[in-house]
Amino acid sequence: MDRACAGRISPAVMTLPFRKMHGLGNDFVVLDARGRPDLRLTPARAAAVADRHTGVGCDQLIVLEPAEGGGADVFMRIRNPDGSEAGACGNATRCVASLLAAETGRPRVTVRTVSGDLPAVALPDGRWRVDMGPARLGWRDVPLAREFDTLHLPISRGPVGDPAACSIGNPHATFFVPDLSRLRLDTFGPSLERDPLFPERANIGFAQVVAPDRILLAMWERGAGPTRACGSGACAALVNAHRRGLTGRRATVVLPGGELEIEWREADGHVLMAGPVATAFTGELDLDALPEPAAPAHAAA
Incomplete structure (x- = not known):
């Protein structure tokens, strides 16, 4: 430095x-x-x-x-x-x-x-490539306010619902949508971040899977609002998409600011993220x- x-x-x-x-x-x-x-x-x-x-x-x-x-x-x-x-x-x-x-x-x-x-x-x-550690999938790991299967949470706002959740050092919930271009983050992000099911609030991702190795993602970050990119959010999107059977273990995640390469390593469950600085x-x-x-x-x- x-x-x-x-x-x-x-x-x-x-x-x-x-x-x-x-x-x-x-x-x-x-x-x-x-x-x-x-x-x-x-x-x-x-x-x-x-x-x-x-x-x-x-x-x-x-x-x-x-x-x-x-x-x-x-x-x-x-x-x-x-x-x-x-x-x-x-x-x-x-x-x-x-x-x-x-x-x-x-x-x-x-x-x-x-x-x-x-x-x-x-x-x-x-x-640079960062090892973000293992994806944590238990309801206490996220954490949630009470026990639920983190693959499907009973949360919805208007047309968006049924998110999957995990922790990548921070709590994340990923909502899968058919057309990201039609979604306004400020309509749903603030209330979803503070949903009672998230006692520590949560980062909210809206993901559109366009191919088994490509995800479009928009993020509402807790305490920050909409951001042009979120590394841990991109990791969570890939993890949750793979858990749902929508992608493989490696994908390009496209955010408003650019692309990140994400891999959920099968050998140890760690999530790897590569991108510019x-x-x-x-x-x-x-x-x-x-x-x-x-x-x-x-x-x-």
């Missing part, structure tokens, strides 16, 4: 370098806090950075922290635009992996998340301009 953009703080003004990166238009503000553990990035501050009108603007705020205990190169913390924390993000993992490779000179790195370690490898064509620009955040963290209770007096 370019150490000029890796977290040095000016003593005169409280500024923090950042990178604006994206995977297929799924965009991130990346902060390096490995040398600055006291950022106090509260949900309110994270939301302020993510705001597209008054902040930098992003689908998720990514904060790099030391990976405690070894076994990984970095810990990646993920904040949604509403300040909530996400468990994993495939597109962000590829972006962070590319930064670590530039920093270390190694084409293989491991990114730790709250949902587990994600190994990543650089491909000869410039893309890009840096849009770099800059500095004025930390003093962000909302103040709440004062500790003992300091209120």
Whole structure:
């Protein structure tokens, strides 16, 4: 990683370098806090950075922290635009992996998340492939509020219904539709994300299977709304499509921002995702301009 953009703080003004990166238009503000553990990035501050009108603007705020205990190169913390924390993000993992490779000179790195370690490898064509870990299919794994077969859930809104669910580090529900072009995400996404069956809310995917190896996908992400791409959502779409007998174990998933290659490996149940990364620009955040963290209770007096 370019150490000029890796977290040095000016003593005169409280500024923090950042990178604006994206995977297929799924965009991130990346902060390096490995040398600055006291950022106090509260949900309110994270939301302020993510705001597209008054902040930098992003689908998720990514904060790099030391990976405690070894076994990984970095810990990646993920904040949604509403300040909530996400468990994993495939597109962000590829972006962070590319930064670590530039920093270390190694084409293989491991990114730790709250949902587990994600190994990543650089491909000869410039893309990155991430092992997103095993698809978790049990109702407690998703999680659901009560026991159901995750292959068919009793949820519907108007013409969409009968989703399949799984966890790819985050809860996902995939609705299969005959014509994605006729669907408006903002009509169904908000209420489906917060359906009572999802106690932690869920990422909602709308998938149109056009061939055994090709899926069109639109995503409504919990805490973020519609995004141009969602790596874990693409993984969930392939897993759920294969479980329904609609595709094989490998497919190209086409999102508004571009294509991801997804494979659900039979040998160990892990899901592999390959796609590009890009840096849009770099800059500095004025930390003093962000909302103040709440004062500790003992300091209120």
